[in-house]
Amino acid sequence: MSDLFKLSIVVPCxxxxxxxxxxxKxxxxxxNGLIESRKISADSKIVYVDDGSKDKTWAMINNFSKEIDIVSGVxxxxxxxxxxxxxAGVTSASKDSDAVITIDADLQDDVNAIPKMVDEYLNGAExxxxxxxxxxTDTAFKRNTAEMFYKFMGFLGVHLVPDSADYRLMSQRACQxxxxxxxxxxxxxGIVPLVGFKSAKVYYARKERFAGESKYPLRKMIKFAMDGITSFSIVPIKMIMGLGFFIVLVSLVLLIYSFIQKINGNVVDGWSSLMISIWALGGVQLISISVIGEYVGKIFSEVKQRPRFTIERDIYTEKTQKENKR
Structure with missing residues (x-):
């Protein structure tokens, strides 16, 4: 039996x-280069995960899996x-793989960083x-908002790896x-850093998307950021409480100020100040309810315990079982 480790590269599509x-390609x-250099075993695989595509993605994955031994799909x-x-891809591939690499299909993440990841794994990083x-390659808006997001997550106590997306290698133990x-x-x-174990970083230059359209427009990016914030920290709720106390304090100060002005006979009816106060407090209340509602919504989805994914067909497992029978 080969002492080389089996690598699976999971690609969501x-x-x-x-x-x-x-x-x-x-x-x-x-x-194939890693197999030839005897860094990984010959039964290593590329595992495409078709996430309910509406085009010919699955048909192409199915054909590639028949034509190319190292390609399989879920x-x-x-x-x-x-x-x-x-x-889903990690769940399927980690059953019999010693390490799993996840990478997006758009080729923006440099595939030439994969051999460096393998070297770090061989040096003991999990x-x-x-x-x-x-x-x-990012616009100024995306660059600045990404930097703000990482800083804000750090402020909330969530430890992320800055400028690292879902391009990573994990050992089988780390996957489990x-x-x-x-x-x-x-x-x-946010979850992967919680796994622990020895870690390393491999730096690369991100490219332009090879073809097609981005699957993460601004709307999805905002939702993704909100999921990250509300899934890992209750600091926003505590901030709302602090804001409430601050508003009460301001109200008391204004109340005292009003009494003083009344005693001095300097009372002036102020429609503007009244309306500004109403709108300001109304806005704070709506924001507060929305943030709390976000947490309640997450509790709602968690307690139902619905499956996180459902696999219709697993070519990777089919191929692995056939190879094990030989």
Whole structure:
């Protein structure tokens, strides 16, 4: 039996028919190169996860799996979202893989960082983060908002790896610990650092998307950020309490001020100040209720204990079972 370790590269896909041929070509070159250099075993795999695509993505994955031995796939029964697809791929691949790498299909994350991740794993790291060395490909708005997000998460006490997305290597042991976290509101960038174990970083330059459209427009990015904040910290609720106490304090000061002005006979009817106060307090109340509602909504989805994903077909497991029978 080979003493080389088995590597699986998990690639979540949603309507990626335009980029999939090039992704398969580049990842196959990397995997075959690692096999030839005897860094990974010959039964290592590329595992595409079709997240309910509406185009020809699954048909292409199915064909690639028949034509290329190292390619396999997992088909989800519907769209469960990027994080759910990642977790489905890790769940399937980590059963018999010594290490799993997750990477998006759009080729923005440099595949040439994979051999460096493998080297770090061979040197003893169980979690290897792919970290961008710059954000030159981002717009100024996205660059600044990303920096603000990481700083705010740090302020809330959530320890993220800055400029690291879902491009990472995890050992089988680290994967099993990750899968033991059962929450439905997935924010893997926050969960993975909680796993622990020895970690390392590999830096790379992020590229432009090879083809197709981004699956994370501004609306989804905002939702993703909100999920990260409300899934890992109750500081926002505490901030609301602090804001409430502050408003009460301001009200007491204004009350005392009003009495003083009344005694001095300087009372002036002020419609503007009254309306501003009403609108300001109304806005604070609506924001407060919304933030609390976000937490209540997450509790609602967690207590139902619905599956985080449903696998319709698992070519990866089918291939593995056939190989084990030989």
């Amino acid at each position: 949603y309507n990626e028919e335009e980029v999939l041929p090039e992704t398969t 580049e990842l196959s070159q990397i995997v 088909k989800l029964s519907r769209n469960f979202g990027h994080q759910g697809a990642l977790l 979690v290897v983060y792919g970290v961008r060395n710059n954000r030159d 610990v990750l899968l033991s976290y059962r929450e439905r509101n997935l924010f893997l960038r």
